[in-house]
Amino acid sequence: MPHAGKTFFFVNYEALRHVQTDAMVDTVPTAAEVSGDFSQSGVNIYDPTTTTSNPNYDPSLPVSRTNPKYIREQFSYNGVANVIPPNRLTNAASIMLNKYTPLPNSMDMGGMTMMGQPTVVGAGNDANNYLDSRKERMTDDQGTVRVDHNFANGDTAFFRYSVGSEYGFMPWGLPGFGMYHDNLAQHGTLAWSHVINPNLVNSASVAVSRLAMSHTTESASKNDIVSELGIMGTGFGGPKAWGAPYFTVQGFSPLGDNYLATPMEAWDTVVEGRDTLNWQLGRHSAKFGGAYQKFIWPMWGFFQNRGYYQYTNGFTTEYALNDGTTGSSLASFLLGLPAARQGQAGVPQMNLRQWYANAYAQDAWRLTTTTTLTYGLRYEYMSPLVDIHYTNSNLDLSSGTPEVFIGGQNGYPRGLMYANQTNFAPRLGLAQSLLRLGLVAHLAYGMFYTPVDMNTWCNQRHNVPYVFPMTSQSDPYIPSIQTLNFPSPVLGTTVVSFTALQLHAQAQYIQQWSASLEKQLGASTTVEVGYLGAGGFHLQRSHLINNAQPGAGLIQPRRPHPKIRFVENTEFPSNVTVSSSTFPVSTINLLENTSQSWYDAGYVNVRRRFARGLSFLANYTFAKSLENAPDFRSPMFESAIPQNNDDLNAEKGPACDIRHRFALSTVYTPPAYGRNALTAALTRNWRGSVVYQAQTGFPMTISVFGDTANAGTVVGENPIRANVTGEKVFTSGTRTAIKWLNTGAFAAPAAYTFGTAGRNSVYGPGMQNLDLGLVREFAVAEKARFEARAEFFNALNHTNLGTPNRFVNTSSFGSITEVATPGREIQLSARVSF
Numbered sequence: 001m002p003h004a005g006k007t008f009f010f011v012n013y014e015a016l017r018h019v020q021t022d023a024m025v026d027t028v029p030t031a032a033e034v035s036g037d038f039s040q041s042g043v044n045i046y047d048p049t050t051t052t053s054n055p056n057y058d059p060s061l062p063v064s065r066t067n068p069k070y071i072r073e074q075f076s077y078n079g080v081a082n083v084i085p086p087n088r089l090t091n092a093a094s095i096m097l098n099k100y101t102p103l104p105n106s107m108d109m110g111g112m113t114m115m116g117q118p119t120v121v122g123a124g125n126d127a128n129n130y131l132d133s134r135k136e137r138m139t140d141d142q143g144t145v146r147v148d149h150n151f152a153n154g155d156t157a158f159f160r161y162s163v164g165s166e167y168g169f170m171p172w173g174l175p176g177f178g179m180y181h182d183n184l185a186q187h188g189t190l191a192w193s194h195v196i197n198p199n200l201v202n203s204a205s206v207a208v209s210r211l212a213m214s215h216t217t218e219s220a221s222k223n224d225i226v227s228e229l230g231i232m233g234t235g236f237g238g239p240k241a242w243g244a245p246y247f248t249v250q251g252f253s254p255l256g257d258n259y260l261a262t263p264m265e266a267w268d269t270v271v272e273g274r275d276t277l278n279w280q281l282g283r284h285s286a287k288f289g290g291a292y293q294k295f296i297w298p299m300w301g302f303f304q305n306r307g308y309y310q311y312t313n314g315f316t317t318e319y320a321l322n323d324g325t326t327g328s329s330l331a332s333f334l335l336g337l338p339a340a341r342q343g344q345a346g347v348p349q350m351n352l353r354q355w356y357a358n359a360y361a362q363d364a365w366r367l368t369t370t371t372t373l374t375y376g377l378r379y380e381y382m383s384p385l386v387d388i389h390y391t392n393s394n395l396d397l398s399s400g401t402p403e404v405f406i407g408g409q410n411g412y413p414r415g416l417m418y419a420n421q422t423n424f425a426p427r428l429g430l431a432q433s434l435l436r437l438g439l440v441a442h443l444a445y446g447m448f449y450t451p452v453d454m455n456t457w458c459n460q461r462h463n464v465p466y467v468f469p470m471t472s473q474s475d476p477y478i479p480s481i482q483t484l485n486f487p488s489p490v491l492g493t494t495v496v497s498f499t500a501l502q503l504h505a506q507a508q509y510i511q512q513w514s515a516s517l518e519k520q521l522g523a524s525t526t527v528e529v530g531y532l533g534a535g536g537f538h539l540q541r542s543h544l545i546n547n548a549q550p551g552a553g554l555i556q557p558r559r560p561h562p563k564i565r566f567v568e569n570t571e572f573p574s575n576v577t578v579s580s581s582t583f584p585v586s587t588i589n590l591l592e593n594t595s596q597s598w599y600d601a602g603y604v605n606v607r608r609r610f611a612r613g614l615s616f617l618a619n620y621t622f623a624k625s626l627e628n629a630p631d632f633r634s635p636m637f638e639s640a641i642p643q644n645n646d647d648l649n650a651e652k653g654p655a656c657d658i659r660h661r662f663a664l665s666t667v668y669t670p671p672a673y674g675r676n677a678l679t680a681a682l683t684r685n686w687r688g689s690v691v692y693q694a695q696t697g698f699p700m701t702i703s704v705f706g707d708t709a710n711a712g713t714v715v716g717e718n719p720i721r722a723n724v725t726g727e728k729v730f731t732s733g734t735r736t737a738i739k740w741l742n743t744g745a746f747a748a749p750a751a752y753t754f755g756t757a758g759r760n761s762v763y764g765p766g767m768q769n770l771d772l773g774l775v776r777e778f779a780v781a782e783k784a785r786f787e788a789r790a791e792f793f794n795a796l797n798h799t800n801l802g803t804p805n806r807f808v809n810t811s812s813f814g815s816i817t818e819v820a821t822p823g824r825e826i827q828l829s830a831r832v833s834f
Helices: 091-100 225-229 329-335 455-462 677-683
Strands: 006-026 130-150 156-170 179-197 200-217 246-249 264-281 284-301 308-311 340-345 349-366 371-382 393-396 403-406 423-434 439-449 468-473 496-501 509-521 525-544 563-566 582-611 614-627 660-668 686-695 767-781 784-793 825-833
Touching: 091 225, 091 329, 246 329, 308 329, 349 455, 393 496, 455 496, 455 582, 468 496, 468 582
Parallel strands: 246 308, 403 563, 496 582
Antiparallel strands: 006 130, 130 156, 156 179, 179 200, 200 264, 264 284, 284 349, 308 340, 340 468, 349 371, 371 423, 393 403, 423 439, 439 509, 509 525, 525 582, 563 582, 582 614, 614 660, 660 686, 686 767, 767 784, 784 825
């Protein structure tokens, strides 16, 4: 009978049940402070309603504590200074503090950071006074089914289906404001490789991937805190979106539900077809291929639907100055005086579609027995995301004055931007063997296009006319926002922010080049010394084109474009109330492809193939990474927007710059000690592994909490940098958790000015980690084996410090109380193979 081939099956299932107690240090108000009594808080507070002009002010001199422009009266009640009268406390703040904020349970715990982010941003003497211990829970199940078939003619095919389910709870912020998540990932692939002739093989595949994600808050469908606080004009979305506003109070841990606890549901689906043709022709090894992908992305999410509020010290300072010694943001919170607020009317939802394709040709040409030239060309096309159901809007800046258009109307593209159609990416490589020296030299160059961040289109869901991001920002020292309520959204009268992307954005790409030399040492070990360089061009940056220059007074009248308008003949959705197509706009965040990055690295690799029971890979890299703008969603410890939008060159500085990094991974299988049968049985089939990593720290930007320059910002960002005083950053007694840097090296800038510190000019702690593994195998049958494994993560229980608090106008500036990696963890497992 003809041979029909063979079929192979593989089935896998894995389960994980994870419960871990997370200890977080927070700052919460004392019972006295909640009642408005700051007499024991070590701070003097002043009544903003008593602000009067200083009759002795000299306008020819700079404004300062000795020459203030304004003066205020100190708060006092029943003869006790620094106490706010009870009738001045707002109902919303009292409910939030008394019902949803815990009281201190510990004292003197040092400064607190959440990896450099402002979980504690400048309290008084009671900083870091609450130890929060809650459990994160994770239930994870995943499995795979694969069927392979080898045909008699040499063809092969396989089908694989994988599914993973993840459900759990993650504590965030203060107790009561964590996040539940429920995610389901599925992936199916069908592939076929066909042997056309001995020199020509074609491989084709189709695949479908789907990711369903759901996030909810602890209050969802249980507790409508927005309504309980009595805040009007926000809280959209129904019971699934219930929760609390997000209050960031300078000097205290944020209160309420943050962005990570945003109710959201998304269904991402990618359908892909791919084909590759391999052709061996003499000295040429050619490869041709292409792929097509269809992306389907429906989603809804209630971002900022419950309101966001920021409170700073300025309103209750003595002289309406950034003096650093008077004022309390908690007093501003109790008085109901936010420095900035943002709410959102409407439900941001979308149903996006996109397709992208690529094709390439590549050839490895063996010029001589010692020289190989590899060259190729790749083409990529990515269509803009198009919403098939909902209205999206963007800006046209071609006339010099921003005009708003709705995608698909008046000749504008439905995807809000024009696609790049000339994305050709060349690749070139050369390998040369230097036989007399025993060396192999490599040279390579490549160009790689970066797909547009799909979240860029998510930003467009937060624009009028479909959604109203209602924003207000006060002078940081003279309050102008007197209510937590938001107005009814009316296009033409409601002040909104706006996010835009370039209509004709240049393609983002990376150029990469490298050179290396390899040397064989013995039969199993290779040493490689090399250089790697890369440059990023036309990368995305955030440019706030409607910010004002630093100065006193309301920002809105000082903006370059206090109002903008929709283009003529715009058709608005029927459910939008329109009084005028011209409307007041606050922040305009233009995501433009105008930034650049630089990366240079030298490295040494030592590799040993498995021989005599030992294999290892060791690497040391010395690198420098720069960029002239932070990424809009920067993972670094800095603001994602520039400090001065009229001086973008000042944004150049270190990027994700890890200067030194060493990594070693090794596996050793010792020979059995065969002195007798017993020792042989005890010592055979053991295997040990070691993974060691050490690196220098990440850079961070020393900043100021709040928009003390009063120039405008994205709500929630803190782009103003500190001033450099001239003192050394690292002195004797620094580089500790209590005092990582010399806090005297930086100071808060004067009111209505930018800071002088550079971006990412200070480096945080480095990291060291050692993981160990020990494995023993046992034969339990002819074709079955049992494996017992013990693994030790951070085996030395080394403390890797997190990033210091970077906000100079905080009590915990420069201190660290959170670790970057967990302590020692021991995992025991077993496996049966048959």
